[in-house]
Amino acid sequence: MRIAMIGTGYVGLVSGVCFSDFGHDVVCVDLDPGKIAMLARGEVPIYEPGLGTVMARNVAAGRLTFSTDLPGAVAGADAVFIAVGTPTRRGDGHADLSYVMAAAEDIARALAGYTVVVTKSTVPVGTNREVRQTIRKTNPAADFDVASNPEFLREGAAIEDFMRPDRVIVGVQNDRAAEVMAEVYRPLFLRDFPIVTTDLESAEMIKYAANAFLATKITFINEIARLCERVGADVKQVSKGMGLDGRIGNKFLHAGPGYGGSCFPKDTQALARMGQDAAVPMQITETVIKVNDETKRRMVDKITSLCGGNVNGKTLAVLGVTFKPNTDDMREAPALTIVPALLGAGARVRVVDPQGRPEGEALLPGVAWVDDPYKAAQNADALVILTEWNEFRALDLKRLARRMATPRMADLRNIYSLKDAKQAGITGYTAVGRRDLEA
Numbered sequence: 132m133r134i135a136m137i138g139t140g141y142v143g144l145v146s147g148v149c150f151s152d153f154g155h156d157v158v159c160v161d162l163d164p165g166k167i168a169m170l171a172r173g174e175v176p177i178y179e180p181g182l183g184t185v186m187a188r189n190v191a192a193g194r195l196t197f198s199t200d201l202p203g204a205v206a207g208a209d210a211v212f213i214a215v216g217t218p219t220r221r222g223d224g225h226a227d228l229s230y231v232m233a234a235a236e237d238i239a240r241a242l243a244g245y246t247v248v249v250t251k252s253t254v255p256v257g258t259n260r261e262v263r264q265t266i267r268k269t270n271p272a273a274d275f276d277v278a279s280n281p282e283f284l285r286e287g288a289a290i291e292d293f294m295r296p297d298r299v300i301v302g303v304q305n306d307r308a309a310e311v312m313a314e315v316y317r318p319l320f321l322r323d324f325p326i327v328t329t330d331l332e333s334a335e336m337i338k339y340a341a342n343a344f345l346a347t348k349i350t351f352i353n354e355i356a357r358l359c360e361r362v363g364a365d366v367k368q369v370s371k372g373m374g375l376d377g378r379i380g381n382k383f384l385h386a387g388p389g390y391g392g393s394c395f396p397k398d399t400q401a402l403a404r405m406g407q408d409a410a411v412p413m414q415i416t417e418t419v420i421k422v423n424d425e426t427k428r429r430m431v432d433k434i435t436s437l438c439g440g441n442v443n444g445k446t447l448a449v450l451g452v453t454f455k456p457n458t459d460d461m462r463e464a465p466a467l468t469i470v471p472a473l474l475g476a477g478a479r480v481r482v483v484d485p486q487g488r489p490e491g492e493a494l495l496p497g498v499a500w501v502d503d504p505y506k507a508a509q510n511a512d513a514l515v516i517l518t519e520w521n522e523f524r525a526l527d528l529k530r531l532a533r534r535m536a537t538p539r540m541a542d543l544r545n546i547y548s549l550k551d552a553k554q555a556g557i558t559g560y561t562a563v564g565r566r567d568l569e570a
């Protein structure tokens with residue numbers, strides 16, 4: 132198969148690289164000439180474990196190229212994937228489809244021979260039909276079908292998720308398009324990964340329903356954590372006890388500072404908006420959005436009370452600012468709410484993050500970037516763990532405590548315990564949904 136990938140971001144690049152690893156001929160296209168130039172030099176513009184190796188292997192095999200020439204890539208393709216961004220539209224919570232529709236028009240003008248135009252971006256129900264109409268209007272003679280193929284990869288584990296997916300969802304309107312999609316995913320089909328074929332609307336809905344469900348699960352445990360703090364239970368023990376129930380499962384059941392990232396915040400917003408437009412309010416999702424916002428703000432209160440009720444003039448060492456470990460993605464990271472609030476209250480903030488700095492520098496003005504947790508802790512008044520990078524899981528707490536002006540820790544990912552803290556001489560410890568040690 133010859134594949135054109137339109138949009139070479141987190142999803143487009145990983146998908147393009149993995150499709151080429153399946154043996155297809157792939158051209159990855161992007162509007163951003165800087166990104167394409169980097170890729171052409173063999174450099175990977177994002178941090179994603181393992182991506183560089185698979186990319187290099189397929190470039191060397193001649194199956195993977197990068198280009199800004201959309202018409203050239205589309206004209207030669209059997210399947211064209213749209214993998215551009217669908218951020219929240221300013222003001223109304225809708226998914227902004229302007230990038231998708233602009234790509235659809237550009238694709239329409241370049242179509243040559245039968246082509247399946249596949250939307251991989253997360254798009255509201257009805258968008259694939261709109262894409263079809265746009266293409267039809269722009270190029271009435273084009274021989275094409277549309278397909279919906281939402282992506283479920285997780286940043287930080289994207290290659291594994293793409294190569295060994297729980298399922299692949301393919302929404303189509305006819306067998307002709309289904310056959311092309313079956314060819315595209317043949318290597319997965321042969322290895323018995325479930326390929327679920329649906330209509331266009333159901334495929335679009337599956338993606339939103341799945342993300343909203345996961346966001347709900349996280350938010351549910353965060354709310355339980357808050358109650359645990361009040362009534363003296365330990366959310367880690369509660370999660371374990373709940374998660375062993377096969378009907379519930381232990382994933383996405385870790386209390387923390389609230390969900391963030393490039394998907395959950397915008398997809399829950401878009402689903403809520405879809406519900407409002409259809410006069411079927413998504414009441415659970417709307418509450419999840421609200422509780423998640425409160426959860427992030429609650430973390431600021433936690434840090435403040437750890438510091439005796441006021442962070443003004445205090446030095447805080449923040450470990451981790453990306454929305455989760457193993458990515459450099461800062462989109463909607465809880466840190467973007469929490470750190471500015473602390474700065475606004477007069478704190479001095481030092482930040483350590485293994486990959487977050489290139490993205491984070493512009494987003495977190497006023498912080499000092501440090502490359503090591505022990506340096507960050509020097510004379511600090513409190514240490515705040517915001518992202519559970521592996522590098523932060525086995526810190527020498529005694530060494531940290533000795534360096535700090537006051538040994539206090541806000542462990543907002545629950546990676547240590549009250550016992551660990553006490554043993555290390557940390558006199559103030561707060562976690563999420565667990566008992567605290569008074570400062």
Ligand code: NAD
Binds near residue numbers: 138234394
């Ligand atoms: P991104 O912002 O990282 O990448 C989008 C890329 O598209 C950018 O490089 C941009 O320059 C390019 N682009 C925009 N318009 C273009 C055009 N007309 N022609 C060529 N290139 C164009 O976005 P992302 O995180 O990869 O997300 C893409 C889509 O996939 C979104 O709808 C998102 O919801 C969905 N998704 C993302 C993830 C994730 O983990 N990031 C997971 C599943 C689904």
